[in-house]
Amino acid sequence: MAYQRSPLMKKRLSDNRQQIKLAARRLIALGGFREASITAVAQNVGLSTGAIYRYFPSKAELFIEVLGDAVSHEVTILRGLLEGEGSPVDQLYAAVESFATRALKGPHLAYAFIAEPIDSDVEAARMAGRAQFIAVFEDILRAGIKRGFFPAQMPDVAAACIVGAFTEALIRPVAPAARPADDKKLVKAIASLCVRAAGVAISPVETTAKRVKPKR
Amino acid sequence: MAYQRSPLMKKRLSDNRQQIKLAARRLIALGGFREASITAVAQNVGLSTGAIYRYFPSKAELFIEVLGDAVSHEVTILRGLLEGEGSPVDQLYAAVESFATRALKGPHLAYAFIAEPIDSDVEAARMAGRAQFIAVFEDILRAGIKRGFFPAQMPDVAAACIVGAFTEALIRPVAPAARPADDKKLVKAIASLCVRAAGVAISPVETTAKRVKPKR
DNA sequence: TTTTTAAGTGAACTGTGATTCACTTATTGG
DNA sequence: CCAATAAGTGAATCACAGTTCACTTAAAAA
Structure with a gap:
């Protein structure tokens, strides 16, 4: 047991994290915080709303x-x-x-x-x-x-x-x-x-x- | 017909308006905008929430x-x-x-x-x-x-x-x-x-x- | 291949506070 | 005093995002 993600998978995860931040930044740059709702960020990365919360505890x-x-x-x-x-x-x-x-x-x-x-x-x-x-x-x-x-x-x-x-x-x-x-x-x-x-x-x-x- | 408020009444109304603004100001001074909810302002003046909207169209x-x-x-x-x-x-x-x-x-x-x-x-x-x-x-x-x-x-x-x-x-x-x-x-x-x-x-x-x- | 665990989904839930509105109360005019 | 109108009430409604969660899908272990 002691499951662990493969290196490749690990990378994908941390990439996701980064992508989320970048998307947020992008949206903010585009139209301020107003535009950067969790849903918008999620869509922008190609993830679902809920997924964001795997990476960040809150907006x-x-x-x-x-x-x-x-x-x-x-x-x-x-x-x-x-x-x-x-x-x-x-x-x-x-x-x-x-x-x-x-x-x-x-x-x-x-x-x-x-x-x-x-x-x-x-x-x-x-x-x-x-x-x-x-x-x-x-x-x-x-x-x-x-x-x-x-x-x-x-x-x-x-x-x-x-x-x-x-x-x-x-x-x-x-x-x-x-x-x-x-x-x-x-x-x-x-x-x-x-x-x-x-x-x-x-x-x-x-x-x-x-x-x-x-x-x- | 053509109703109109008596001078005394008029004064009371405009006083109310002023009081509302002062209450808002007071609350803001006390704890920032956070504290100054419509309800709080209303209570502070001694009016009901709804009454505020007789004087101001929105918060x-x-x-x-x-x-x-x-x-x-x-x-x-x-x-x-x-x-x-x-x-x-x-x-x-x-x-x-x-x-x-x-x-x-x-x-x-x-x-x-x-x-x-x-x-x-x-x-x-x-x-x-x-x-x-x-x-x-x-x-x-x-x-x-x-x-x-x-x-x-x-x-x-x-x-x-x-x-x-x-x-x-x-x-x-x-x-x-x-x-x-x-x-x-x-x-x-x-x-x-x-x-x-x-x-x-x-x-x-x-x-x-x-x-x-x-x-x- | 089967089991176990984690990632991902998105509709439903929640909390908050502004706003509304059917109704009550007060004021004005006749 | 009796309409007519406006002021005032406050519980119910609405709006709106953030957040949750039962469930689906994918990846790791056996």
Whole structure:
């Protein structure tokens, strides 16, 4: 006895799991959480409603996982940007630019993850995700402050502000309809503002990071 | 014939309407939209469930009106700050400070209005409300840019960023539990950052607005 | 091939809360 | 006081997804 699925079967199962998440993501990207009912997801994968529950205990869990994946994917990319040897000023600009550009590519997905209303379980997960983003920026700020690129400030508060700033500015063009002119320009404006917010005078990047006031 | 309610009766009716809105607001402030079911609202006013529908066609409508009232109240206050003769820099700082301070006083209410998930009808209203806020800041920025207090920038984008910045920074300490140390400090940090974001070098207020580069 | 276990099905069930509506009560006009 | 009309009641209804579950089908063990 001690039954166990063959490797091939195992794979099929875990593939299913993945497919379910992808389908959910796809539907969300298409029309927000509204579209992503369990039934719709099931149909999209080619499974029955009930089957979903073999893989996820509840809709909330499924969404939380989808959200989590997306967030950790984003965070990984952003953290990657911090590996390079650019100054914190450049890093900050680059991080915002990178996120904003991607967000504008997948409008609905970004909107769903940033702002669309859902039930509070999932909302909690979204908050947690946001906290992870904020942490990235907090790290940039801390480093920058220590090395004298940014003036002294509360890094946690400032990081929250910065994340709030670019997400808000992204939501409008990303929401249901409405999409303004030049994405490049928009991204630039947003990223510049974030750098200024951190305390770097005037514009960024072209200044290639002159220290504001070399600390000690 | 041609029946009409006596003035006294009329008043009572419109009072009821007001009471319903206040009750809804009260419940929201207490525990978010979750708590504000039609039945709960009705009980709170001392009316029956059905009676509510004499005054509002649907729950969504009621909430939208409550939200609208709150927003226009806020906007009026903020617009009031622009009457004074302070520089745009001071105005910007003052506006953020004013809003933030009030938001921290009514945590749940602010949270509900800024971030709590609800159905998409009401959400649309919230977006609209946000747009009104943003407009206030856009005006400040435009004026400031024209008069040389702020560097050239896209005022709509910058305004959105600024609103996003302070709301995000407000949400965390305002959300369900969690409330950090010093509100005053927090508000100061947020407001300063917003001013910097607009392009004013280093800190605000104490500089009492020196022109960055007197335009033309 | 037969038995055992797991995967998959989808119609029925459930919980929740908004909305309705037949009816009661209060107000207005004659 | 007696219609006529409107306000108010609250239990019943509705809507709608998420979730369950008795059953079917497929895959592993014997």
